[in-house]
Amino acid sequence: MKKTVSRAALVGVALCLFFIIFQISVSSTSRFLKYATNSAKPNQEEGTRKLKVINQPNSHPPKSLRLRVESPIICDRTDIRYDLCSINGPTFLDPAKFTFFIIGSAKHSIMEKVQPYPRKFEKFIMPRIKNLTLTSGPQRPPCKVPHNVPALVFSAGGYTGNFFHDFNDGFIPLFITVHTIFHDQDFVIVVSEAPNWWPSKYADLLTVFTKHPIIVLKNDTPTHCFPSAKIGLISHGFMTINQTLLPNSKTFLDFRVLLDRAYTPQAQPKVLTSKDTNPRPKLVLASRKEAKGRSILNQEQVIRLIKKVGFDVVVFKPKNKTPLNESYALLNSSHAMVGVHGAALTHSLFLRPGAVLVQVVPIGVEWAAYAFFGRVAKGLNLQYSEYKIGVEESSLVSKYGKGSLLVKEPFALQKTGWDPEIMDIYLKEQNVKLDLIRFKACLKKAYIKAKRFMEANG
Template sequence: MQLVILPTIFLSLLSYLFYFIIVLFAEKPRAKLRTITRQGPQFRLGGQISCDRSQLRYDLCSVNGSTVMDPTTSTFFLVGPANPNSVEKIKPYPRKFDDFIMTQIKELTLTLSPTSPPCEIQHSAPALVFSVGGYTGNFFHDFNDGIIPLFITVNTIFPDQDFVIVISEAPSWWITKYVDLLNTFTTHPILTLNDTTSTHCFPSAEFGLISHGFMTINQTLMPNQRTFLHFRALLEKAYSQNVLNPPTPNVESRPRLLLASRKGSKGREIVNEDEVIEAMEEIGFEVIVFAPKDNTSLVESYALIKSSHALVGVHGAALTHSLFLRARAVFVQVVPIGIEWASDAFFGRVGRGLDLEYMEYRIGVEESSLVEKYGRDSLLLKDPHGVQVQGKGWPPEIMNIYLMEQNVKLDLGRFREFLKKPYSKAKQFMDRHG
């Protein structure tokens, strides 16, 4: 993929910048979107190949007849008489608003043609075609731009229907990492365009993924009223085969807290992590440092998180693992200065949607490493909104300061006092549910 020539940090920074702009403007109340179904008018107005390009985050296209996929040219053929409107183009990745990353996404061609390549492999189920290029590789983006939109799309377009997943571009490791989860959507093998040269034929095909917003599942926009709790049940189905139920606690049991560590990361590290762990243990927690790697088994992560009673960490991709927590477990997000908008848009919604005991610890000026470089009276610290560019949010150099330069040194006295409520809630949860 072309993205390998760009530093990961730069990509993350651009991602946050686009998120900030969309949170400020695109997330404002809008007219209710029409529910999209396979029978809906949006898919039928243009004839046998039609597209809905009215949404901010994604395009959707449909081929409602026998479709031949030629992976060598990234073209999908529908045999029929050609006309001036017989060709459509789509980049099936749900970040249409992100001009930078969309230039990296492979474009697919849908064409109504008198002829097509001969069919070599026939499928009895329709295809759902999408990309997991872009910011793939960041655990947050894997869910925000991939798995959650897939869940929404399947429950909107293919509720209770059989279909084949066709991924237009993805690193080979992505399929391996998420195969257990992908197999909960379909019983068919996962197809990728870059791993086959054979032509495949489908009775019909849908292109693109539906996104309701950042880490959002809006049940009012789906025919079957699915929520984050239904999504959580899907994760349970995928990863709980070998997971034992939590043991029954005894009087001396301590609630288990996972500390999502960013030690060694570029920015947002807890520099006094050892002292913070001691404070957590003094309050009464059993503390486990959770530092997942790219190759960490999701089955193992799921088992550990499901058996825990609290997850605590500074804002960052690892907090996406909060999706694995049981309902009513404790989820604490430590929010650095300037990251308040993202904390709610990314993980606050997950906490509320999964019925977690969600809490935020917002650091003070003296707890930010930025005070050493810029001084406690700097607008960067006292008024983060005051350094925004009118109508555009933060420029990249300011975003870089908050995300990449800033570490946190928690005030142990203040943090100990804060931990009393999470401990109480976690203990109650452990006593009731194990």
């Protein structure tokens, strides 16, 4: 009997132990699964927080990104050309401190600094661009000037004053940014820094972008408040509008329409009448006679040649103080433009689509010639051609000799990139003396195209 009871007891004890171990195992597994599930969430959220998302109007981000989009301050620093920051909610601007303060409580202290100038890749100029501070506190100034539309903030410092850079680093990125972020929305332009002459020179163009007065921080003292703000300009590259990157597929032709809206009242082209029995197409020669480098040494001979081919010639010497509406009126009423590679060719933006542009390309600047102006001509549907000078037409021959690598193999010296010292030789030391026989052949082709354009468009 004892033996039987002992065996039964042992079986009972074993069953009890098995049940206890089973319960512990289930409980541990449950806790592990619960822990694993919960521990995955912070990692996912952390990944979401690291995403660089720009909050655009009429966009509906996935729920997984909603937390990131609703963050008070977001900065996208992924592009080589620019940084773009967003303040997604009410904000105070203190011009004296170059600081935006967010309104409302933030769970954590936030501070970002940004240089709103789209040449982030360039080490020479960026140290000269002032930082703007975006912060959640601790002190917020009272609002003196309220606004009911967002702010778009950028710098007109840096290379501003060079007409090429005014558009390459300013108005073309502004056009891209507006049509990327503020399409069909009103906004206030806030300029963090600009030369004193800049707001008045470009007043007509700026009013096409916004009906609100421009705020220039160095000229402003009261605090402003906005419902939100974007800081920085989007650039697609040198003199580029990439329609595939714009939600409404805007192009250079749309940019040209904007220029028309700003300057058309003063820029109507001449309409041919029956009295014009033998009209001649008008050609604008962009002169660099007083510039440093890339001047046409035999300019007077070239002018006589242009007239002989059949053009009426206007010598164009734009200055910083030249009223932009006058420049626009001249180019908009012309049929052709000729000039050596340089900032003045930026005025080709003012030519009507279908007009003729001839760019004289010195040695060593072939890449820049197309990137800066050939690309614009293509975008505006201009009839574009390049006159690439021969070695004998460059003044560098007399200084360095025909056997110099600078003259013979400019590409070999540029393999490592745009070396400032090398490019200064090509851009600032080099002048051109055009071969009149070669150039005449180029002008004759330009004349045929310009004549046809004039007959079709006046």
